[in-house]
Amino acid sequence: PRNVVVTGSSSGIGAALTTLFRAQGDRVTGVDLRGGEIDADLSTPEGRAAAAAAVVEAAGGVVDAVVTCAGTSVPGTAMVTVNYFGTTEFLTALRPALAAAERPRVVAIGSISGTQPHDPEVVAACLAGDEATALEHAERAVAEGRARQLYPSSKAALAQWARRTAVADGWADAGIPVNVVAPGIVLTPMSAGLFDDPEMKKVMDAAVPMPLNGYLKPEDVARAVLFLASEGNSHITGQVVYVDGGAEATLRGPAD
Ligand code: NAI
Numbered sequence: 001p002r003n004v005v006v007t008g009s010s011s012g013i014g015a016a017l018t019t020l021f022r023a024q025g026d027r028v029t030g031v032d033l034r035g036g037e038i039d040a041d042l043s044t045p046e047g048r049a050a051a052a053a054a055v056v057e058a059a060g061g062v063v064d065a066v067v068t069c070a071g072t073s074v075p076g077t078a079m080v081t082v083n084y085f086g087t088t089e090f091l092t093a094l095r096p097a098l099a100a101a102e103r104p105r106v107v108a109i110g111s112i113s114g115t116q117p118h119d120p121e122v123v124a125a126c127l128a129g130d131e132a133t134a135l136e137h138a139e140r141a142v143a144e145g146r147a148r149q150l151y152p153s154s155k156a157a158l159a160q161w162a163r164r165t166a167v168a169d170g171w172a173d174a175g176i177p178v179n180v181v182a183p184g185i186v187l188t189p190m191s192a193g194l195f196d197d198p199e200m201k202k203v204m205d206a207a208v209p210m211p212l213n214g215y216l217k218p219e220d221v222a223r224a225v226l227f228l229a230s231e232g233n234s235h236i237t238g239q240v241v242y243v244d245g246g247a248e249a250t251l252r253g254p255a256d
Contacts (some may be wrong), residue, residue, distance in 0.1 A: 001025050001026050001027045002064035003062060004065045004066075004067070005059070006066075006067050007030075007032070007051075007070035007086070007090065008071060008109075009028070009032050009035075009069070010035035011188065012186065012188030012190055012218050013183070013188060013222060014069030016217075016218035017218075017225055018030055031055065032070065038054045038055060040054070042082055043082045044081070048090045049093060052094055053093075063094055063097040063098050064101045064104055065104065065229040066091060066105075066106050067106075067109070067225055068086075068087040070087070071083045073151055073190050075148050075150065075151070076147060077135055077138045079153070079154045080122060080134050080153070083158065084154045087108050088126075088158070091106060091178075095174070095176070099174040099175070099176065103231045104175065105176070105177055105231075105233060106177065107179050107225050107228045108179075110155045110159050110180040111151070111152075111155040111182050112248060113151050113152040114152060114156040114159045114182060115156075115252065116207070118149055119153045122134055122137045122138055122153040122157070123153050123156055123160070125137055126157035126161070127161060162180045163240070166178040172237060177233060177236060178238065179238070180239070181243055182242045182243070182248070183216055183221045183242075183244060184208050184210045184216060184242070184243070184245050185204060185208050185216065186215070186216040186217070186218060186221055187215050187218070188218055208247045209246070210246060211245060212246045213245050214245065216243065216244075216245065220243065224241060
């Protein structure tokens with residue numbers, strides 16, 4: 001069996017994915033605040049390092065696939081520390097164990113929100129790997145009532161990091177595809193509250209129009225991830241794959 005690591009494995013997309021991986025015979029090590037095989041807080045450098053070390057140990061030094069689903073949409077700085085650094089720093093720590101696998105694969109969960117207006121200073125500091133400066137800008141955004149920009153900022157930065165990392169930092173040379181799956185609205189505990197308020201639902205539907213088959217279930221996202229994380233994906237890397245019922249195509253139009 002392949003050794004697969006899933007962050008955010010206790011809920012929503014990560015939980016659905018864990019079920020699908022296990023159903024096809026993979027050995028999954030789940031990482032989450034609680035309820036996974038490894039309990040860890042990916043918002044801190046210590047938590048990420050401890051999680052990475054525990055995962056590598058559990059996998060005997062060889063990790064075949066990592067899918068990062070841990071994330072938060074609660075407006076605040078955790079959007080930067082969990083969604084961005086909790087993904088990029090964790091993946092970077094796992095690179096040697098991925099490079100030791102025969103056909104390693106990486107998929108990070110981004111979001112359609114990454115295409116929406118964001119704070120360029122937060123994005124730049126993230127991409128520079130400067131967490132302290134990213135946090136300063138994030139705290140300013142919160143103080144100025146722009147906390148909601150931090151979610152799109154974290155996901156835009158993540159998509160750019162993945163595209164750069166896939167081809168520029170030697171991951172391709174090490175045989176590791178790195179892709180982002182960017183969902184539209186998924187019916188999970190994260191999005192549940194949004195639909196309680198009919199006004200909010202209207203705003204969401206306008207912001208993320210999904211003409212094909214409506215809202216996603218976690219399994220709909222997980223199935224796309226499963227392919228990108230499989231040995232069958234030999235050549236797709238550096239891509240942001242929108243699994244969004246046509247939202248990105250609607251919003252951006254036939255750009256290229
Ligand atoms: P969820 O809330 O059901 O699951 C997220 C998981 O991440 C939870 O189990 C949570 O405990 C874990 N997590 C949060 N902070 C953590 C931390 N500091 N350390 C370790 N684990 C932590 O949410 P869902 O919807 O399954 O989201 C999964 C990913 O999909 C997230 O990255 C989210 O941003 C993204 N996404 C979700 C969409 C939606 O509509 N639900 C839309 C687009 C993207």
